[in-house]
Amino acid sequence: xxxxxxxxxxxxxxxxxxxxxxxxxxxxxxxxxxxxxxxxxxxxxxxxxxxxxxxxxxxxxxxxxxxxxxxxxxxxxxxxxxxxxxxxxxxxxxxxxxxxxxxxxxxxxxxxxxxxxxxxxxxxxxxxxxxxxxxxxxxxxxxxxxxxxxxxxxxxxxxxxxxxxxxxxxxxxxxxxxxxxxxxxxxxxxxxxxxxxxxxxxxxxxxxxxxxxxxxxxxxxxxxxxxxxxxxxxxxxxxxxxxxxxxxxxxxxxxxxxxxxxxxxxxxxxxxxxxxxxxxxxxxxxxxxxxxxxxxxxxxxxxxxxxxxxxxxxxxxxxxxxxxxxxxxxxxxxxxxxxxxxxxxxxxxxxxxxxxxxxxxxxxxxxxxxxxxxxxxxxxxxxxxxxxxxxxxxxxxxxxxxxxxxxxxxxxxxxxxxxxxxxxxxxxxxxxxxxxxxxxxxxxxxxxxxxxxxxxxxxxxxxxxxxxxxxxxxxxxxxxxxxxxxxxxxxxxxxxxxxxxxxxxxxxxxxxxxxxxxxxxxxxxx
Amino acid sequence: xxxxxxxxxxxxxxxxxxxxxxxxxxxxxxxxxxxxxxxxxxxxxxxxxxxxxxxxxxxxxxxxxxxxxxxxxxxxxxxxxxxxxxxxxxxxxxxxxxxxxxxxxxxxxxxxxxxxxxxxxxxxxxxxxxxxxxxxxxxxxxxxxxxxxxxxxxxxxxxxxxxxxxxxxxxxxxxxxxxxxxxxxxxxxxxxxxxxxxxxxxxxxxxxxxxxx
Numbered sequence: 224x225x226x227x228x229x230x231x232x233x234x235x236x237x238x239x240x241x242x243x244x245x246x247x248x249x250x251x252x253x254x255x256x257x258x259x260x261x262x263x264x265x266x267x268x269x270x271x272x273x274x275x276x277x278x279x280x281x282x283x284x285x286x287x288x289x290x291x292x293x294x295x296x297x298x299x300x301x302x303x304x305x306x307x308x309x310x311x312x313x314x315x316x317x318x319x320x321x322x323x324x325x326x327x328x329x330x331x332x333x334x335x336x337x338x339x340x341x342x343x344x345x346x347x348x349x350x351x352x353x354x355x356x357x358x359x360x361x362x363x364x365x366x367x368x369x370x371x372x373x374x375x376x377x378x379x380x381x382x383x384x385x386x387x388x389x390x391x392x393x394x395x396x397x398x399x400x401x402x403x404x405x406x407x408x409x410x411x412x413x414x415x416x417x418x419x420x421x422x423x424x425x426x427x428x429x430x431x432x433x434x435x436x437x438x439x440x441x442x443x444x445x446x447x448x449x450x451x452x453x454x455x456x457x458x459x460x461x462x463x464x465x466x467x468x469x470x471x472x473x474x475x476x477x478x479x480x481x482x483x484x485x486x487x488x489x490x491x492x493x494x495x496x497x498x499x500x501x502x503x504x505x506x507x508x509x510x511x512x513x514x515x516x517x518x519x520x521x522x523x524x525x526x527x528x529x530x531x532x533x534x535x536x537x538x539x540x541x542x543x544x545x546x547x548x549x550x551x552x553x554x555x556x557x558x559x560x561x562x563x564x565x566x567x568x569x570x571x572x573x574x575x576x577x578x579x580x581x582x583x584x585x586x587x588x589x590x591x592x593x594x595x596x597x598x599x600x601x602x603x604x605x606x607x608x609x610x611x612x613x614x615x616x617x618x619x620x621x622x623x624x625x626x627x628x629x630x631x632x633x634x635x636x637x638x639x640x641x642x643x644x645x646x647x648x649x650x651x652x653x654x655x656x657x658x659x660x661x662x663x664x665x666x667x668x669x670x671x672x673x674x675x676x677x678x679x680x681x682x683x684x685x686x687x688x689x690x691x692x693x694x695x696x697x698x699x700x701x702x703x704x705x706x707x708x709x710x711x712x713x714x715x716x717x718x719x720x721x722x723x724x725x726x727x728x729x730x731x732x733x734x735x736x737x738x739x740x741x742x743x744x745x746x747x748x749x
Numbered sequence: 750x751x752x753x754x755x756x757x758x759x760x761x762x763x764x765x766x767x768x769x770x771x772x773x774x775x776x777x778x779x780x781x782x783x784x785x786x787x788x789x790x791x792x793x794x795x796x797x798x799x800x801x802x803x804x805x806x807x808x809x810x811x812x813x814x815x816x817x818x819x820x821x822x823x824x825x826x827x828x829x830x831x832x833x834x835x836x837x838x839x840x841x842x843x844x845x846x847x848x849x850x851x852x853x854x855x856x857x858x859x860x861x862x863x864x865x866x867x868x869x870x871x872x873x874x875x876x877x878x879x880x881x882x883x884x885x886x887x888x889x890x891x892x893x894x895x896x897x898x899x900x901x902x903x904x905x906x907x908x909x910x911x912x913x914x915x916x917x918x919x920x921x922x923x924x925x926x927x928x929x930x931x932x933x934x935x936x937x938x939x940x941x942x943x944x945x946x947x948x949x950x951x952x953x954x955x956x957x958x959x960x961x962x
Contacts, residue, residue, distance in 0.1 A: 583948030
């Protein structure tokens with residue numbers, strides 16, 4: 224049909240435009256020039272011969288991976304009349320809510336600035352630059368005085384904003400009726416129910432092998448594990464992103480995980496990427512940002528206190544400080560409902576030529592932000608690769624966990640999905656917790672905002688993040704949260720206060736993620 | 750293809766409700782919007798574009814100009830087009846929508862008036878409508894040129910002069926040269942839009958406070 228053809232050509236044009244500026248384009252051009260020397264390339268059929276050469280030499284596969292990556296990350300082009308805000312977030316009231324939340328964050332940061340009399344950014348004097356360069360690999364040994372700094376916001380502040388989110392066109396009566404939501408989230412977003420989730424997560428079913436279940440010591444490896452590892456190695460030799468994404472839905476063998484994630488996220492370590500990271504490092508050394516102190520404080524408060532992650536403290540600084548200087552992250556704001564904060568060079572207020580984004584990547588870290596990076600340190604030891612993987616994970620997934628949007632993987636939808644699942648399939652538990660003043664979302668929110676990092680054991684967390692990559696969706700976080708409540712339902716039914724409920728759910732480190740998910744989705748009698 | 754916006758007059762929405770509006774508890778679930786074209790002759794409709802606001806289903810009726818003396822009748826050209834897959838949830842609630850000629854049930858050659866019938870069966874929403882309604886007709890076709898006679902009816906060619914030995918076929922050479930020319934044109938026309946990566950202004954990044962605007 225005419226409409227579909229024009230949609231397709233629009234998508235193709237957009238992807239081509241995006242890829243033109245990339246490294247891959249330059250490499251393909253170079254390869255094409257070099258291939259002219261080859262005997263099989265004839266002038267008469269130049270186009271077809273070069274295409275054939277690309278196919279044989281594996282470059283077509285790289286291009287396919289790049290296109291697949293773009294399709295996964297960018298939303299489909301919307302209606303031509305839709306303004307750019309519509310692509311960020313189609314619902315007007317959510318855009319407004321995100322705008323006011325951002326204003327609160329900016330006010331908080333500004334007041335911290337004026338109270339402590341510290342500038343947002345300043346150029347480091349040469350002596351300080353040298354010192355930092357020497358200390359680059361052991362920034363964790365530094366003990367700056369951070370007592371006056373406080374995190375800009377914590378997940379529970381964000382939860383309060385989400386609880387107060389209202390659609391002005393929705394019947395929000397004061398009296399309870401069939402219209403009121405019994406949970407904390409009061410916006411009527413579309414969320415999947417269990418039959419739809421079963422279809423979406425079909426590879427997690429009881430009859431399909433899973434790493435995390437079928438690789439336990441009691442199960443002989445010939446049944447599933449050996450074959451799965453063999454297929455994984457084949458996927459890696461083929462270097463096919465789409466195949467890797469499909470494969471990882473059943474979990475990734477520990478030995479192959481680092482390469483598989485890099486393949487799915489389409490990260491390859493070229494000299495240009497390492498150079499880019501070094502450039503970011505130079506930026507960190509040259510300019511000192513207030514955000515750096517917030518990062519220091521966050522790492523000291525969260526990752527350094529964690530039994531699994533304290534060893535990676537230095538890596539975390541190296542990644543997060545560079546992340547703040549990376550302007551390529553700004554491009555994700557095209558599909559993120561949030562907007563980067565703006566500032567003006569000192570003395571040039573209001574002059575657009577002197578307007579800059581602060582921090583350069585537009586992302587203000589909150590309490591617990593460093594936990595997004597920490598689990599990745601188990602997989603990648605080379606700082607520039609670790610950095611690239613984290614950046615790609617952030618612009619694909621993690622940004623949705625702390626911005627207000629109606630996207631199915633956005634935190635609002637995840638909260639609503641969690642509450643709906645609990646209400647529908649564990650109504651007695653939900654009612655009991657509500658009656659004692661322990662709304663379940665108050666406990667599970669912090670798990671979902673951090674994608675369970677710091678709450679689960681690391682091997683279980685990595686199995687969970689395998690599925691996030693495999694399904695290109697964060698909905699599994701909400702399903703896991705509901706599954707955890709289902710697992711501890713018996714104990715929860717006996718508690719009589721929010722504090723007691725929190726105590727029952729305080730320690731998740733012994734949980735096995737995949738059996739919980741499988742039972743909740745496929746084996747619960749409804 | 751090009752399209753031209755047609756100036757239209759959108760009348761106020763009329764709610765269809767059974768019983769007395771003042772005393773009944775519920776809100777109307779059906780609204781009717783009439784669209785007239787006072788200053789334009791009957792035209793061929795190409796596209797209808799609007800922004801949805803919580804309307805679940807859309808029906809469009811059209812009144813066309815007929816050449817005979819019979820009065821123009823209302824005909825349904827779009828029946829129960831679904832804008833919101835789940836009327837109780839936000840999916841599709843504020844989307845931009847385009848409806849084209851080929852989606853209509855009848856020919857839209859001589860449109861006089863349009864009637865949009867909006868339905869929202871869910872009682873959850875306080876109001877619903879469609880906004881930013883725009884109607885388009887076909888834009889002007891490229892002016893037809895009359896070709897000189899020798900272009901459209903070429904004279905049968907004379908016997909070509911015998912080819913010299915060793916030279917390639919001229920028609921093949923010309924097609925290859927054309928292909929290469931097209932490739933070079935494509936390369937020339939392409940330009941990238943990547944960022945450079947600098948976040949400072951001339952090496953200076955001294956900032957005081959964040960701006961709220």
